[in-house]
Amino acid sequence: MKLIFALAAAASMCLLPAQAAKEVFAHYIVGNSADFSVADWEEDIQLAQDVSIDAFVLNVGSQDTNNAASLPKVFEAANNKNFKLFFSFDYAAMGPWPKDQVIALMKQFGSDPAYFAEPETGKPFVSTFEGPGNAGDWPTIKAATNCFFVPDWTSLPPADAASAAGGVADGLFSFIAWPNGDANMTTDSDKLFQTVLQPEQKKYMMPVSPWFYTALPGLSFPKNWLWRGDSLWDLRWQQVVEVQPDFVEILTWNDFGESHYIGPVRKTPAKQLLSAGGAPVDYVTNNPHDGWRKHLAFYISQYKNGGGSAAASAAAVGNSSVRVPVNAAAAAPVVKEESAVVYYRTNPATACGTGGTLGNNADFGQSETAPENLVQDNVFFTALLNSPADVAVTIGGKAQTSAFTKTPAGGGAGTYEGNVGFAGNVGDVVVTVTRKGTPVVEVKGGPPISKNCAVENWNAVAISAP
CATH class of the missing domain: 2.60.40 (Immunoglobulin-like)
Structure with missing residues (x-):
């Protein structure tokens, strides 16, 4: 698969779509939580709520035998904490999902009170990691589950992804969260997605990530490279304010193998992953990324207020567990805790x-x-x-x-x-x-x-x- 980095410069001239709702999600690798109790899930959920994250995107592999035990626990925890979840079906890590299994999982959890519903339609929200080769499954899946479908098919050009299977997607999620080469990240790819999606009033989910480095050469799909992460976290949130996408997905909460986690280091799954992947060095255990959550409530409130003044955003900080509503009135320009x-x-x-x-x-x-x-x-x-x-x-x-x-x-x-x-x-x-x-x-x-x-x-x- 090849991501599309050669993006049209004309994308920067697109018009922004009208905003109905803005939500911020964090991508969560369920396979890295196989030993979690309900209390462990609640701990991560509370940390996410503290920084105004609206939902976890549950990345689930098609052959992960831990799904049956893990998913009831995370939904129980989410209901206990009044938090939201939705699925991202991973078509790459363990192979494509059979459509009947997707339908079964959506019927099991899609009506759960903790399952995130797209704000305008009320339909259960569903995403993927790749899988455009199975795009033809999704008309059947949508008919059976009434889901709102926003896949990551970034291995296709945006126009091809938007038109796949007769335009089955209700929106698109981009995985282009890191720059190509030694230059800083731009918004060219984001604006190209918006340009493609806007005529059909489809949604765009924009990716934000702080870092990328992976050294797992022992996997069946060996990985050992890095992308530029210098200044990326702060810059990317400024770009979110500029682009004003319909949704934002943080990559990721707990992908330790690719070093873009913002959640706490869970030492057992991290060490197991590095060992299984033949990592030449332990690049996770003593490398906390918790600092990247510190200003997240501020960045999210800037996005949800359409950029606004720093005043409205700063006012949210210091009591970040309270979500800031979209287009909230500007507050006094006070940061409660510098x-x-x-x-x-x-x-x-x-x-x-x-x-x-x-x-x-x-x-x-x-x-x-x-x-x-x-x-x-x-x-x-x-x-x-x-x-x-x-x-x-x-x-x-x-x-x-x-x-x-x-x-x-x-x-x-x-x-x-x-x-x-x-x-x-x-x-x-x-x-x-x-x-x-x-x-x-x-x-x-x-x-x-x-x-x-x-x-x-x-x-x-x-x-x-x-």
Whole structure:
């Protein structure tokens, strides 16, 4: 399969569709939760609710024998927590889903109170990971289940995906969440999807992801490459505000193997996955990504308010378990709790062996390159503040010249961003934000930067405070 990265420049001229509802979902690999109890599911659900995520997208493999035990537990937990779920049928990891099994699973869970219904039609929402070769199954599945169908068929050009099986899809989800090469992510692909879908008033679900690195060469489908993740998380949420898609799907909550998890590291499934995949280094266990959730309620409220002012978004932070309604009236520009997020890789790019990792992947129609060509040896930081402030960074106790280089218009409440290079230094990373000499927030405690490694860990660490 090849993703379509060569996208028409004309896409940037499309008109935005009218918005009826905006929801934010997180992609959840059910296969990575085989040992979960109901309480474990409730713990992850609560973390998602705390940052205004509306539902988990349950990625289910066609031959995963754990589905029968796992799915009743997660639906029980979701009902206990008043949370929503819907299925993404994975047609790639374990082969295509037989249509009768899709129908059976939808009939079992599609009417459950916890199952997410598309807001305008009230129909149970369904997605896929790939599977355009089985597009012809979906007229029958839709007739049997009355579902609202928004697949990921990104291996096809958007126009072909939209017209597959007589236009059976009610919308499309794109998996183009990472840039091709050393440039930053653009919105060209998103706007092309919107251009294709708008004439038929079909929905667009936009992907957002913080990172991508996988090193599982021992799988039956070996994977060992990275895509550029520098600045991606903050930039992509700014692009969500610009694009204003119908839905947003975060890639992912718990895909440890591809390093784009924002949920907590579950050490047992992570270690099992890395061991089964022959990973050359444990790139997950000591690489928390919890920091990337810290400002998520702010980003989501910006999206749901159509961009608006920073005021309405900032007002949601500090009580992020309360969802902000779409088009809520602007509130006073106050961030109730000023905070900061820091992320970085723990090995300089040329300090260790590559582990066979490549930058980009020819299977996706990309030009492969050395991985160090796609990453920067930088410490990245984002602070959510009420007003301008100063930032100081030390690596191994050595001060780095640092400043916020991207600030909100007018210097009010919002996100302040910047980054500094490693400059050859190793050791603990400490980022301190002050205002007129008074401490505001300090982020520390993550794994140190080190050159003491045999194989490069291309994954990031994302931490935050308070």
